[in-house]
Amino acid sequence: MSSALSLLELLAPYPPGWxxxxxxxxLSTLAISLGAYGxxxxxxxxxxxxxxxxxxPLVIALDLYTTAVRAIPELILIVGLYYxxxxxxxxxxxxxxxxxxxxxxxxxxxxxxxxVQGAYMTEVLRGAILxxxxxxxxxxxxxxxxxxxxxxxxVLPALIPNALPGLANLWMCVTKxxxxxxxxxxxELALATRLAAxxxxxxxxxxxxxxxLYLAITxxxxxxFGALEGHFRRGQPKNA
Amino acid sequence: xxxxxxxxxxxxxxxxxVQTVLLLVISVVFGFILAIGLALAQINGSRGxxxxxxxxxxxxxxxxxLIQLWLLYYGVxxxxxxxxxxxxxxxxxxxxxxxxxxxxxxxxxYAAYEAEVLRGALLxxxxGELExxxxxxxxxxxxxxxxxxxxxxxxxxxxxxGEVVLQLKATPLAFTVTVMDLYAVAxxxxxxxxxxxEPLLVVTVFYVFLTLLVTRAFKIVETRVPVRR
Numbered sequence: 414m415s416s417a418l419s420l421l422e423l424l425a426p427y428p429p430g431w432x433x434x435x436x437x438x439x440l441s442t443l444a445i446s447l448g449a450y451g452x453x454x455x456x457x458x459x460x461x462x463x464x465x466x467x468x469x470p471l472v473i474a475l476d477l478y479t480t481a482v483r484a485i486p487e488l489i490l491i492v493g494l495y496y497x498x499x500x501x502x503x504x505x506x507x508x509x510x511x512x513x514x515x516x517x518x519x520x521x522x523x524x525x526x527x528x529v530q531g532a533y534m535t536e537v538l539r540g541a542i543l544x545x546x547x548x549x550x551x552x553x554x555x556x557x558x559x560x561x562x563x564x565x566x567x568v569l570p571a572l573i574p575n576a577l578p579g580l581a582n583l584w585m586c587v588t589k590x591x592x593x594x595x596x597x598x599x600x601e602l603a604l605a606t607r608l609a610a611x612x613x614x615x616x617x618x619x620x621x622x623x624x625x626l627y628l629a630i631t632x633x634x635x636x637x638f639g640a641l642e643g644h645f646r647r648g649q650p651k652n653a
Numbered sequence: 654x655x656x657x658x659x660x661x662x663x664x665x666x667x668x669x670x671v672q673t674v675l676l677l678v679i680s681v682v683f684g685f686i687l688a689i690g691l692a693l694a695q696i697n698g699s700r701g702x703x704x705x706x707x708x709x710x711x712x713x714x715x716x717x718x719l720i721q722l723w724l725l726y727y728g729v730x731x732x733x734x735x736x737x738x739x740x741x742x743x744x745x746x747x748x749x750x751x752x753x754x755x756x757x758x759x760x761x762x763y764a765a766y767e768a769e770v771l772r773g774a775l776l777x778x779x780x781g782e783l784e785x786x787x788x789x790x791x792x793x794x795x796x797x798x799x800x801x802x803x804x805x806x807x808x809x810x811x812x813x814x815g816e817v818v819l820q821l822k823a824t825p826l827a828f829t830v831t832v833m834d835l836y837a838v839a840x841x842x843x844x845x846x847x848x849x850x851e852p853l854l855v856v857t858v859f860y861v862f863l864t865l866l867v868t869r870a871f872k873i874v875e876t877r878v879p880v881r882r
Contacts, residue, residue, distance in 0.1 A: 620723050
């Protein structure tokens with residue numbers, strides 16, 4: 414075994430050490446997670462509104478989407494969507510007489526994780542919207558607000574405190590699920606760690622370092638979401 | 654869509670399914686036992702024990718399962734041969750297998766999530782029932798075995814169903830450490846036949862079927878032990 418100094422050298426951020434590769438991987442993990450989370454929120458909002466206010470065919474289609482995504486293992490979804498998505502786009506391009514394109518790994522990763530997140534987000538936001546007191550919405554209607562204005566001024570601010578615990582959970586899920594992207598070969602923290610560990614044969618050291626990085630992301634996020642919830646629940650009774 | 658490969662690969666598919674189910678059962682059963690200890694340590698333990706159990710849950714719930722699995726398989730796995738005498742012992746054929754590492758890491762991970770669920774459920778058991786049990790002269794162990802734990806498990810049952818399904822959906826990760834589970838079989842079929850979607854579809858149907866089976870089984874248990882609301 415090597416001495417403590419050489420272990421530190423292995424984690425150094427400049428080239429002989431692999432710390433820089435790990436940190437770049439962590440940044441990439443954060444970027445993928447943020448992108449997927451944003452897409453997930455958009456899909457989730459649309460999905461929740463569609464489920465609550467849409468016609469029957471739309472509700473059935475959305476139910477199929479949320480049930481399928483939540484019943485199939487994430488790994489299979491990610492691998493399936495990754496290949497099906499890139500292949501599908503190229504087939505469409507071929508049919509249109511255009512040359513195939515190489516789809517950026519980052520874009521594919523964000524899209525795939527975003528679709529998965531969207532299904533869970535739909536359910537979280539649907540529940541949060543349903544938990545908004547009916548009286549408030551009726552009051553808004555009585556004031557003559559249009560549906561879009563009502564959503565922006567009344568429903569959205571009222572649903573955020575309800576949705577935040579679920580949203581926090583989903584953020585933790587996406588940071589951890591992004592590790593699965595390593596299986597399809599896009600370099601984020603998990604794959605960068607595997608690379609570093611495989612090159613130096615210090616498997617334990619590097620996977621432990623990666624675990625600490627993930628843990629740091631989780632703990633910092635915990636604090637941030639706690640502060641966010643405190644902010645959005647200001648003025649609400651403490652034991653509500 | 655071409656499913657002719659199923660006729661040649663079905664023995665492998667069946668073997669893969671057995672591995673998947675085995676991983677699920679092992680991790681849920683042993684993880685649950687470990688979770689009881691962790692939950693009790695968080696509620697009743699001394700300050701050090703409480704801190705330790707809480708730290709364990711935070712660390713295992715705060716890092717991806719994939720990293721935990723790789724830390725065990727590559728990290729600990731590369732250190733194991735350094736233990737003197739282990740290589741020649743009768744345990745070595747088991748300790749060499751990816752299946753062993755997958756089972757251990759899934760168990761440890763499941764225990765961390767389940768402990769949080771159980772902790773909440775144990776605290777949700779009405780105080781009066783525990784006091785009545787103590788008034789009957791039951792020892793703390795008897796109270797736990799006869800009243801506290803069964804009631805807590807009943808309270809947590811719907812959540813436990815969800816956790817078991819989540820655990821099932823985590824098992825395909827085992828393929829990254831050379832376990833020939835259901836997903837690994839699909840991967841092998843893809844390499845052999847160059848079919849991308851068909852193997853994934855077949856395997857997906859199996860996972861969904863297993864999910865339904867798990868939820869149905871737990872539903873039956875739930876109706877067997879009804880609760881008054």
